[in-house]
Each structure stands twice: as C-alpha cells, then as structure tokens.
Amino acid sequence: MIHFTEEQKMMQEMVRKLVKDKVAPRAAEIDETDEFPWDIAKVFGENGLLNLVLPEEYGGVNANNTTLCIVIEEIAKVSPACGLTVFTTQALLNVLVRGGNEEQKNRFFPKFASADKICAFVLTEPNSGSDAASIQTKAILDGDSYVFNGNKIFISTGEVSDFYLVFAMTRPGEGAKGMSAFIVEKGIPGFSFGKKENKMGLRGNPTVELIFEDARVPKENLLGEEGRGWKMLTEYGNLMRTWGAASTSLGIAEGALEYATGYARERIQFGRPIGSFQAIQFMLADMAILTEAARSLIYRASWMIDQGTESSSKIEPMVSMAKCFTTDTAMKVTTDAVQILGGYGYTKDYPLERMMRDAKGVQIFDGTNQIQRVIISRNLLGKF
Amino acid sequence: MAKLFGSETYARLSNQGMQIMGGYGYSLEYDMQRHFRDSRIITVSAGSSQMQRTVISRAMGLKVV
Incomplete structure (x- = not known):
C-alpha cells in the first residue's frame, strides 16, 4: 500500500540525515529555552524544506501530500516543534498554490525564492x-x-x-x-x-x-x-491534517518506540536486559503494532488525496481517522515509553518526557480528537 | 501485527456492538451475539495474541526467554 517514488525516498533519506546532524543535538535545548530556533529554520530553508509545495522555478519540488507527510514525520522523530515551522509554512503556501490567482502567485512566489520566509x-x-x-x-x-x-x-x-x-x-x-x-x-x-x-x-x-x-x-x-474562506478551510485545510498533526505524531511515536526499544536492550536488571522480560516485550510489541497501523492509515489517506479521484466524502473521514488514531497512538506510545525507562524516563536527561508532553499537544491542535470523531461519525450516520 | 490487530479489533468492536444494541444484542435473533462469540476464538486460534506479541518483540531484537 505504501509506495514511495525514488524522489520521495531520496527526500526521506536527506531529511533523516539532516535532522540527525542539525536538529537532534538541539532538541532538548529548544524545549528547555522555548526560544524559536532561527538556526534550524535557516538550515531548513537552505535545504528546500520551507518551499516544498512551490513550483521548481521558485525553489520548490511541487511536493504532493505524501512528500509532505514524509518530511514532517522525519523531522518530528527528533523535534516536533521544529516540524511545526515546516508545517505552518507549507500550510499557507499550499492554500496559495491551490486557491490563489495568477496575479497573487506571480506576486508572492518570488518572495519565497530566497527560501528564508516562514x-x-x-x-x-x-x-x-x-x-x-x-x-x-x-x-x-x-x-x-x-x-x-x-x-x-x-x-x-x-x-x-x-x-x-x-x-x-x-x-x-x-x-x-x-x-x-x-x-x-x-x-x-x-x-x-x-x-x-x-x-x-x-x-x-x-x-x-x-x-x-x-x-x-x-x-x-x-x-x-x-x-470562499470556509470552502478553502474545509477543502484544503482539513487535508493538511495528514501531514500536519498526523505525521507529526507518527514521528513522535516512532522516536519514542526506537528509544525505548534501545533502552530495553541495554538496561540490565536481575542480571539480564529488561527487554528479555515478557512484560516489557509485550509493551513494546503493542507500541509497534499501533505505530505501524497509524503509518498505514496516514499513507493510505495521503494516497487517496494524491490520486485526486476519490470523493471528498470518502477522504474526509479517512483524514480524521488518521489524525485521531495517530495522535492517540503517540500519547499511548510515549506514555508507555516513559514507563519502560522508569525513573529515568521521568527526568529531563532523557527525551521521553518531552515526547510525552509534545504528544499531548497534538491530540488537541489541528482539530481536537473529539472534533475528528464528530466528523467520522457524521460520515457514518449522516446529520441528525 | 495484522493478525493481532485485526482479531483484537474484531473482539473489541463486537463487544461494543453488543453494548450499543443492549438487550437485543444478547438475543439469538440478532447476529451481534454471534460476532461476539466468533471473535472470541479468533484472538486464540492461528497463533494467540500472546504468541503474536512474542513474534513481534523477537523481530524488534528482544530476546525471548
């Protein structure tokens, strides 16, 4: 079901390396100081991540929905806060690309060619x-x-x-x-x-x-x-939840799962790694199942969007399911990951308490999970 | 993951389906009780949920004792 083009695989690899080198070492400090990381925004700009949806002549790659999902997911694995810079910037550009007229595109796009605008x-x-x-x-x-x-x-x-x-x-x-x-x-x-x-x-x-x-x-x-504002919001804005909140929280869940798995392999108690105990193995297995299911849901919804052939009544609930399921998954996975690290997980010396705090935010923003359930059930039952 | 998630989802949904239907769900006149009964064995047969979790955690590099 999940099929990435060569360009998308290259993008994924590029972003993965970039965030490992440039963002991961700064993630804890960015959280601690709560100061906007201008240095990271600059790096994102230089690597084309702020112009993704623009046409090539303006420094973009005409990114489709799936490409945006890939990029946000990779950034969010190490710092969802940094992913938000790309998310909100592409959110505006995406609406401009789809809903702007020629005069507006000609006027605004060149302003973004320098790749430093957010x-x-x-x-x-x-x-x-x-x-x-x-x-x-x-x-x-x-x-x-x-x-x-x-x-x-x-x-x-x-x-x-x-x-x-x-x-x-x-x-x-x-x-x-x-x-x-x-x-x-x-x-x-x-x-x-x-x-x-x-x-x-x-x-x-x-x-x-x-x-x-x-x-x-x-x-x-x-x-x-x-x-036309409401139509733009529902036609373009709602779809952004796939590469917005959903991909952000998928990244969070993956980051937490990877960290907790590594810890379970290394941490020795009772003379053996805690990962050798079935209690920990089953927690990690459940975390992996939810994360993989979330990934499938996001990329299926994104595939439907990129096909451009499915009706909005089919796509809309899929997007809401992806947002709701993935953010709930991130909350559960990060909470359990803190549990696996025990007292260490509760300290700021480890990244998991930050991931857990970040996960909570994504359940709320980009349309609360309660609103997503309203959308899903309305599609099942119709309006009363 | 597919076997475990699918079968446990069926079990959970048929349980909730019973609740939504109330007393009618418990009656043999409706199919929901059959779903509830059928789903119960699917989390056990063809590799129990616990065995699936063992397979998954082994694939994650965790040794099974």
Whole structure:
C-alpha cells in the first residue's frame, strides 16, 4: 500500500540525515529555552524544506501530500516543534498554490525564492476553537483595502512568521458563508502581537496572540472570492491534517518506540536486559503494532488525496481517522515509553518526557480528537 | 501485527456492538451475539495474541526467554 517514488525516498533519506546532524543535538535545548530556533529554520530553508509545495522555478519540488507527510514525520522523530515551522509554512503556501490567482502567485512566489520566509495559519479566536465558523475577526472592504479588527489566539509559529494566512469575516454574522481568507504580511500598521503562551509541550514553536486594530490589508490579498474562506478551510485545510498533526505524531511515536526499544536492550536488571522480560516485550510489541497501523492509515489517506479521484466524502473521514488514531497512538506510545525507562524516563536527561508532553499537544491542535470523531461519525450516520 | 490487530479489533468492536444494541444484542435473533462469540476464538486460534506479541518483540531484537 505504501509506495514511495525514488524522489520521495531520496527526500526521506536527506531529511533523516539532516535532522540527525542539525536538529537532534538541539532538541532538548529548544524545549528547555522555548526560544524559536532561527538556526534550524535557516538550515531548513537552505535545504528546500520551507518551499516544498512551490513550483521548481521558485525553489520548490511541487511536493504532493505524501512528500509532505514524509518530511514532517522525519523531522518530528527528533523535534516536533521544529516540524511545526515546516508545517505552518507549507500550510499557507499550499492554500496559495491551490486557491490563489495568477496575479497573487506571480506576486508572492518570488518572495519565497530566497527560501528564508516562514508562515503561519491563523484561524482560532478566544471564542472560536472547534466551532470555527463562529469567528468574529472582521475584514471590511474600504476603498482599496480590507480593514481588519479582532483578536486571534493560539497561533503556531506566530510573531516569527513573515506571512499569515488569516481567516476573517467579510460579512460578519453570516457564519461560514461570510468567511474569507487573506494573506497578511507582517509589519503592516495595526497588526501586532499579544500574549505568547507558555506551553506544556511543543516548546520552541511560539504560540502567539495576534491583534488587528484597523489594520489595512490590500484587497488584492484576498484569496479567491469573498465568502470562499470556509470552502478553502474545509477543502484544503482539513487535508493538511495528514501531514500536519498526523505525521507529526507518527514521528513522535516512532522516536519514542526506537528509544525505548534501545533502552530495553541495554538496561540490565536481575542480571539480564529488561527487554528479555515478557512484560516489557509485550509493551513494546503493542507500541509497534499501533505505530505501524497509524503509518498505514496516514499513507493510505495521503494516497487517496494524491490520486485526486476519490470523493471528498470518502477522504474526509479517512483524514480524521488518521489524525485521531495517530495522535492517540503517540500519547499511548510515549506514555508507555516513559514507563519502560522508569525513573529515568521521568527526568529531563532523557527525551521521553518531552515526547510525552509534545504528544499531548497534538491530540488537541489541528482539530481536537473529539472534533475528528464528530466528523467520522457524521460520515457514518449522516446529520441528525 | 495484522493478525493481532485485526482479531483484537474484531473482539473489541463486537463487544461494543453488543453494548450499543443492549438487550437485543444478547438475543439469538440478532447476529451481534454471534460476532461476539466468533471473535472470541479468533484472538486464540492461528497463533494467540500472546504468541503474536512474542513474534513481534523477537523481530524488534528482544530476546525471548
């Protein structure tokens, strides 16, 4: 079922080596300091990981869904927080590639040719999380620009990003029909940053509040037409969960499983490796089963997306299953991995407590697992 | 992994299916009780779940004592 092209295998190998050399030695420090790793972002840029979905003339590789899954999975094995930089940047570019017009592509793509730009995906508000159609940030057309007013919170890769994909209401009060999507550049008057969250995990990727006070965004930065925002969110945004939260947590689970397996081989108790005890063997076997099942689910969903022939009603629940199952798997695998390392697993001298904290975050972001179950059951039962 | 995961999923789902159907699930008039009974042996036959875990952990390089 999982078939990678030669290019994808090369990409996987390249990223695997790159993160082992450049990211793994920094992962604990990035978590400890919670400072955005500009050095890593630079390395990602130099190796083409920030432009993946762009056409080749702009430094990209026209990455399809599966290629993005491969890249995020490999980065997340050592640092999910660093993977988020690639994720949110490709999230904006992906919507621009699919939903932008020719003028917008010609205007924005060259800005990314230098491969040092990072982006953020801006939807959540204080009163609109899972209920995304209830956002209140306004974007009202006035002359040549839209005037933005409102607050956004929990924005990953916030403040450090150069470009923001912002969902706002061009027709307030009309719910999904009144929502539109915009590209907003950092530095425009009236656009500022508020509170930075002090998070339990995924530290080093800033989660920041965005404040719009009469911020004027050129009307040419509207993606598609007014009122197309919800459609873009559901058509493009939902699919990103495969290479977003799902691949991130697959990487976390694989990283934890590999570490715990190595530890079980080396750690001697009662005169033999703890991996020789069936209690530990069965824990590791169960962790491996869940991880492999998660991998199958992600790449099957991704394959369906890349084929482009399946209906969205078939793809949508598959994506939700992949997100929900993989993040729950990462939570279980990391928790059990901490257990196998015992007291050491609970200390910051080992990476597993960090992986466990990171796993918890992915169960929540990119659509909570409760929302994923709503989507899955709605596809089984229809709407009541 | 496929044998273990598939059979244990069948066992869990048929158990939950019984619960969703309530008293009707327990009645021989409905198939759910048959699924519940059938699934119970599939986690034992053709290599029990425990044997599958032994095979998997051996493949992970852990010695079986």
